Every structure is written in C-alpha cells, then in structure tokens.
Amino acid sequence: MPEGWIDLGDTESLRDPPLREIRIGRTRIALSYHDGSFGAVSGVCNHVGGPLGQGRIDGAGYIVCPWHYWKFHCQTGVGEPGYEADRVPRYATREVNGRLYLNPEPETKRAKAKHDPHPLERPVEHSEGPLRVLGISTTAMDPKEPRYSTSEALLQVGLDHARAQGAETRLLKLSELSFRACEGFYSKSAQACTWPCSITQLDPADQMDQVYEGLVHWADVLLLATPIRWGGASALYYKMVERLNCVQNAITIRNKVLIQDKVAAFIITGGQDNVQAVAGQLLGFFAELGFLFPPFPYVAHSRGWSAEDMERNVAVVAGSEELREGTRELVSRSLGLAGRLIETHMCGSKIARGGRKAHRLEPEAVE
Structure with missing residues (x-):
C-alpha cells in the first residue's frame, strides 16, 4: 500500500x-x-x-x-x-x-449549503410599548366540549386586570395546541438539544412554536395556571416544560440566556392538596430558565385531600371574590417588577456558571 x-x-x-x-x-x-x-x-x-x-x-x-x-x-x-x-x-x-x-487524507472537502435560520433564532430584543402579559393555561379538556376550569377562570381574571392596567395580553391554552412530546434529543447528547427545539425545526406543524415565541420573544410577564393532579401540576404542564429544556440547555451548551428581564407568576388550584410542592416545582423550573418572581409569586386554592366533591370545589372558586382579588394583586405586583427590570436591564445574556453549572460543557474538538 x-x-x-x-x-x-x-x-x-x-x-x-x-x-x-x-x-x-x-x-x-x-x-x-x-x-x-x-x-x-x-x-x-x-x-x-x-x-x-x-x-x-x-x-x-x-x-x-x-x-x-x-x-x-x-x-x-x-x-x-x-x-x-x-x-x-x-x-x-x-x-x-x-x-x-x-487513506487518512480526504478526497473531497466539506461543503455546507446556506440554510435560512428558523424565525425563532432571531435576536431576543425588547420591543417598546406597553408591557406584555402571556397567559398559559395547562388544564386539559376537550375544546369541543369545554368545561369550567378553576385555574383557567382565575387566569382570565388576571389577564382582564392586566389589560385594565394598560398591558397587552395573549392567552395560550395548551389543550388547543397540537404539539409533540419531548423525544429525548438531550438524552442522545446535550449538543443535540438545540435552540430552537429540534422537533420545532423538523416539524413545521408542531405548535409548540407558539409557546417559544410567546415566552422568549413576546412576553414581559408569564402568568401560568395549572390544576393540581395527584399532587402535581397537570400532565399538559409537564409535556410543555419537557419541551422547554432547549431554552435552559442553551445556557448549558452556549452560555446563552434566552429569558432576560422577564417575570413569572402562577395560579394553582385543585380539589387535592399539595400546593407547596406544585409551587416549588414551578418556581424551581422557571428560575432555571431565567425568570424572576414578584413577592408572593402565586395564588393558590385547595380544599384538601379528602375534598372529593368537585362540584363544591368549583362553586367555592367561582364564588370567591377573595381569590379574584388575590389574582389581580398578583398581576399588579408582576407588572411592577417587570417595569423595573426593563428599566434597569438587570439580567444579562450570559451568566456566571460556578455553583449553578459549575462544570463547563465543551464539545470535543473532532473532525
């Protein structure tokens, strides 16, 4: 040879x-x-x-x-x-x-065609104008046969109050969106979990892009509502947050913070107890994305473990002016914090990793 x-x-x-x-x-x-x-x-x-x-x-x-x-x-x-x-x-x-x-010397050279970037890849920039509040309802129901949802009803109260305060609002109901479950690209390699989400880039029909657009590019405030299901947030909530791993992973593999100067607040209701555990999961997850929280960042209601008479639970929430007023005050606190964050630009596009992601993830240099 x-x-x-x-x-x-x-x-x-x-x-x-x-x-x-x-x-x-x-x-x-x-x-x-x-x-x-x-x-x-x-x-x-x-x-x-x-x-x-x-x-x-x-x-x-x-x-x-x-x-x-x-x-x-x-x-x-x-x-x-x-x-x-x-x-x-x-x-x-x-x-x-x-x-x-x-022969270790290649016969041909690598060639990369130009591919148009996905619309979500554009720079994250704050737009001038009124504050923007994105409401996300994670309750599951058949859109053709809607029912009363306690968490969604309070979410609507919050969005109405935001508009009364001069904010723009949008409402996303996960039950009305068609989006695939996370398919574990991160399990193949951290580098395989990309921003925008790999599924979003591969499947134009996947409607998770509406959540990404709202959270990353549009909203100043996220107001998320979930029922309590067997002591946890709803199944649709978890389906959504697994797909949000790509937002957090952009920090891990690129030190790129996509969520900057944004506020998150929560509405948690259910016939069963475990409010603190549900709130803890929401706070922990959205903190890892970069969201900040107002004082007393959630409104919650539960009648306890033994309260199986769900008709009574619905009636209590529907008739509670106290819960509605608490929701309005939560929105006011969130708008106030969002305004101050935008004025001071507290959050940067990069973050010190030590103590949070102490080991920098570097891809192996190979050809």
Whole structure:
C-alpha cells in the first residue's frame, strides 16, 4: 500500500455492523459496508456535529445522522436528493489481501449549503410599548366540549386586570395546541438539544412554536395556571416544560440566556392538596430558565385531600371574590417588577456558571 494508508483490519470482520465509527487520531470517520462495497466519509454531521458513524444506513445508501436525521451518502458524502450542496468529506478505501486500508487524507472537502435560520433564532430584543402579559393555561379538556376550569377562570381574571392596567395580553391554552412530546434529543447528547427545539425545526406543524415565541420573544410577564393532579401540576404542564429544556440547555451548551428581564407568576388550584410542592416545582423550573418572581409569586386554592366533591370545589372558586382579588394583586405586583427590570436591564445574556453549572460543557474538538 502507498505510504500513509492505515490498516483498518480484516475485511470480513468489518462488514458487520454495516455502519460504525472509527477514529484516526482526532478524526472521526463513518465506515460503512453497503451493497457489497466499503465506504468512508467524515463522521461529523454538517448540522450540529452529530456522530454519523453512530447512525444507520437507509435503503438508498444514505447515512442517517442519529441526532437530527440529516442524510449523507455512505460512498460519496453527498447530501440526500434536494440537499446535494451539503457534503461531508469522503475518504478512499482499498481491499488488499483480505485487509481494508484507508487513506487518512480526504478526497473531497466539506461543503455546507446556506440554510435560512428558523424565525425563532432571531435576536431576543425588547420591543417598546406597553408591557406584555402571556397567559398559559395547562388544564386539559376537550375544546369541543369545554368545561369550567378553576385555574383557567382565575387566569382570565388576571389577564382582564392586566389589560385594565394598560398591558397587552395573549392567552395560550395548551389543550388547543397540537404539539409533540419531548423525544429525548438531550438524552442522545446535550449538543443535540438545540435552540430552537429540534422537533420545532423538523416539524413545521408542531405548535409548540407558539409557546417559544410567546415566552422568549413576546412576553414581559408569564402568568401560568395549572390544576393540581395527584399532587402535581397537570400532565399538559409537564409535556410543555419537557419541551422547554432547549431554552435552559442553551445556557448549558452556549452560555446563552434566552429569558432576560422577564417575570413569572402562577395560579394553582385543585380539589387535592399539595400546593407547596406544585409551587416549588414551578418556581424551581422557571428560575432555571431565567425568570424572576414578584413577592408572593402565586395564588393558590385547595380544599384538601379528602375534598372529593368537585362540584363544591368549583362553586367555592367561582364564588370567591377573595381569590379574584388575590389574582389581580398578583398581576399588579408582576407588572411592577417587570417595569423595573426593563428599566434597569438587570439580567444579562450570559451568566456566571460556578455553583449553578459549575462544570463547563465543551464539545470535543473532532473532525
């Protein structure tokens, strides 16, 4: 063999599995065996650096990246039809006397086509004008057969009060949005959990983009309402917050704080007890995103563990002027804090990591 070529091993042993990752020094290579031929291309995806050699080969001979499913041909490194301008480097291989050799110098260069950024990727900027309050209802119901929701009713009281104070408002009901559950991109790698969310980028029909747009780009105040379900927040709440991991993860992998100078407050109601635990989860999670809280940051109501007469629970909340007044005061405190934060610009786009995320996460430098 010519000088510099590397002996990868016995060809018989390299045919199965049909795709594997090998390393030559710091260079990752996706080595494949498909339709009776070996192929070798860069093991680093053009998108966000996913490990191509840990993916799979489809029926047409394209390597499918395990992170976000970008495709490159296992022999040529060229992108799938329609995306041929995206290419990863190709490496020459030769079979000699039952051994497979590879030239570590690539035959082709990497080429990255220009892709329009997702609208959510635009810079986060505060717009002049009235304060903006985003209400999110996490209660589950059939939109075609609506019912009275105690948490949603108080949320509407809060939004009405915000408008009376001169604020702009929006209401998002998670029960009316069609969005996929988190699919665990973070479990593949922290680098695979991107902003905007990987699902949002892959699926234009996914309506979680309305939540991202509202929280990151539009709102100054978040007013979130949840019922208590078996001692916790609602299932829709957890479905939403799992998809918000990409907002927090932008801090972990990029030290990029997307939530700046924003306030969050909460409405928690239910026939069962455990208000403090639900509030603690909400406060802990939204603090990790970067939200700040007004004094006494939630309004809550529960009649206790044994109060199974839900009709009575609904009647108590519906007839309680005290709860409505408490909600209005919560909104006033939130608007006051939001105004001061915007004036002083207290929150920056980066944050000191020690004590919070003490170990800086650095991607391995590989080609």
